Amino acid sequence: MACSDGAKSMSESLLVIDGISRHFGGVTALAEVSFSVAAGEVHALIGPNGAGKTTLIHQISGAQRPDAGRIVFCGEDVTALPMHTRVQRGMARSWQITNVFNRLTLLDNVVLAVKGRQRDWGSGFRFWQPVDDEQALIDEARCWLAEVGLGERERSLAGSLAHGEQRQLEVVLALATKPKLLLLDEPMAGTGPEESERMVALIGKLARHVTILLVEHDMDAVFRLADRLSVLVGGRLVCTGLPDEVRAHPEVRRAYLGEDA
């Protein structure tokens, strides 16, 4: 049974971010950010620390509401929709700080992700049948764990995993919902070179099947993976486009390399 889903869609904007602004008290975290993510591409979101990247991911995924602006996903305005509805529509995210079910086994973790995919309200609202006879879910969960080489550890508690393995689980959980758009928030945060390499390979493989919006600091990984980039500095979008264009952009160079770049 294949774990990953089918073909890339046509190259039109899967996600449109239009004039998103967000304030926290007196601080402007995001100021009229607008860009779009084309279907089938890997789009990287980069910027210095504190630029607002994770805040933007929160707005897109639905964890927070913007003060102004719209988010259009698959042609539909999803700005007012709660997170779980967006997930049902095909948007999944991973968290910058690992956010898995620490006290559950890896298998349980992924089974939950697979379970969440069943797109009818009644799927979780079953009260009578004991749940252990859901072999199909378990098989699929095993498949996903094998994808990232965690198959052996299926009985371990998620909280007992090494950091790099946890980051992989973090991504797998988002993946197992079979999204159209995957929002990856610094998947390589805190991982060593070997684990980073594995993650890059994984993302590269995923890129064939799913549109990815990738937030990352690891520039090497970013330039290897990204089809296009958007750069956020101090809550503003400074530029968006092909890697070479972005690399040459004066403001980007200033932000990363200082005044005399």
Place this chain on the structure above:
Amino acid sequence: MMAGALYRQSTRRRAAALGVFVLLALLPPVLQAFGQEFYISFAARVLIFALAATSLNFIVGFGGMVAFGHAAFFGAGAYTAAVLMEMGFASAFVAWPAAVTVSALLALGIGFVSLRTRGVYFIMITLAFAQMLYYLAISMKTWGGDDGLSLATRSAFGPLDLKHDPTFYWVALASLGLCLYLLDRITHARFGRVLQAIRENESRMEGLGFPVLGYKLLCFVIGAAIAGLAGALIANHGQLASPNLLQWTQSGTLLVMVIVGGVGTLYGGAVGAVVLLLAEEVLAHYTTHWHAALGLILLLVVFRAPKGIAAWVHGLFGRGEKHE
């Protein structure tokens, strides 16, 4: 298949519980044989609180919601039974389902507003709403005000005569047994699994596409509904729907039972109720200031047995158990 923090009942534990159930059923004739018939009524009261505490444990332990207003649903059930009796509906088959329904609807309303908050806010809001009902009850003179509303007689339960203490005891026991069975099924079914996963990591569940609020609300309502039944039973037991049932100290007592018995275990509420009520009974014999002794014991539990007593017992039965 599911080890870790998802609750799993073993056949051994279920068998033990069934054994206890049978023993409890034999209690009235045993007490009668020893001439201690008075205690049958006390035992029935313990069972009713066991039911109320179990319903709270479903919300707190399985749903992960620290609700401090459970007295609202307990008391609402009692008042519903009393008001219906006053209006001439003496049949248990009308009054008790009505109590369940009223409590459930109340929970729907309170839950809908309260579940938009969490943590300390949620605790305080649920507390405040329950207190609101208390003040409402004592200000309504038609419902007895401060003194509460008495029931002319215990409900009519078909051929069974609830005025006969042992019969009432058995009906209470059956209610507890039935609800425990239902909750056993629910917690092991998909709903219960999803609910516990929400307890483990709510934001992630939201991020996996689950309508978290809906699940929590439903859990809240189910717990309240069972508390409503317990309320109808307690009103019948003392033939009184007292506003004290709605007081926040009542919510606190139920919560204490849950914590002492073991949060998130199926029998934790019942165990806690038995321990607490028995402790009260025993301590009261030794000193009028038994509240202080109880307080000190509770402090001991908090600092020395943080997982409660049922968890300790669980450990006894669960040791060496392989997954099935």
Place this chain on the structure above:
Amino acid sequence: MTQLFLEQALNGLQFGLMLFLLAAGLTLVFGIMDMINLAHGSLYMVGAYLAAAAAAASGSFVIGVLAAVAGTMAVGALLELAVLRRLYVRDHLSQVLATFALILVANEAVRMIWGDQPVMLNAPEALAGPVDIAGFSYPAFRLLIIAVGVLVALTLYVAVTMTRVGMWVRAGASNREMTEALGINVKRLFTIVFSVGAGLCALAGAMLGPLLAVQVGMGESILILAFVVIVIGGIGSIRGALVGSLLVGVGDTLGRALLPWLLRSFLPGEVAAHLGPALAAILIYVLMAAILFWKPAGLFPARG
């Protein structure tokens, strides 16, 4: 009519300010340490009892108040160091259980020392009578309460917004980890905050003692109102506590006084007589629910 309204408004102001004394300490406990403390009302009770005892022994109300505040501050500090400190790291359920247990112990301790019957605490002789203001008479003692309340509120405001310690407190309420990371000894700060909060409770208890009954369990009913205040005002915010207290104090008092009268003007007597008191009793909670619906984190939440 205006007289009744004015009188009740002043009563509401007075009650609200006393509520503020409780709520201020409590909101900081919740805000800085994320700890739910049910025993806060017990500090209020201890304050009232100490005031009654000291006043009876010395014959002076002022000495009673001072003794109450000092004594309760000491009790508060002791409590914090001995018991509450171990609860910060625990989950809310454990905190509920432990502080609930403290209430039981406190109530029994008071009962053991002073018995079950309410204890007398009299207002000072000089203020026992009414005073003429704006053409109507109002009890002098209640005016004193208002004055004390306003004074304390101002002092707190100045302390919290204009001193360095106050800044640390606000920082701690907004983000404790960050404040610790910046080198502030939050634990010691908190013991002081808690102790001051206990003192404020005692002041409220001593001031309200002559008006309400000084008896076992008096803390619990006012505690719930303090919770409502904090929920409305926002956890960790002194400003929220003040606004919330005034809303609750004035709203509750005016509501109880005016609502039945109001209802009687356009509902049949029977219905109004029953509905009036009932609605007045739950008015505050309805207000709380309404505010929460619109702002789940309260009016001025300290944490973003």
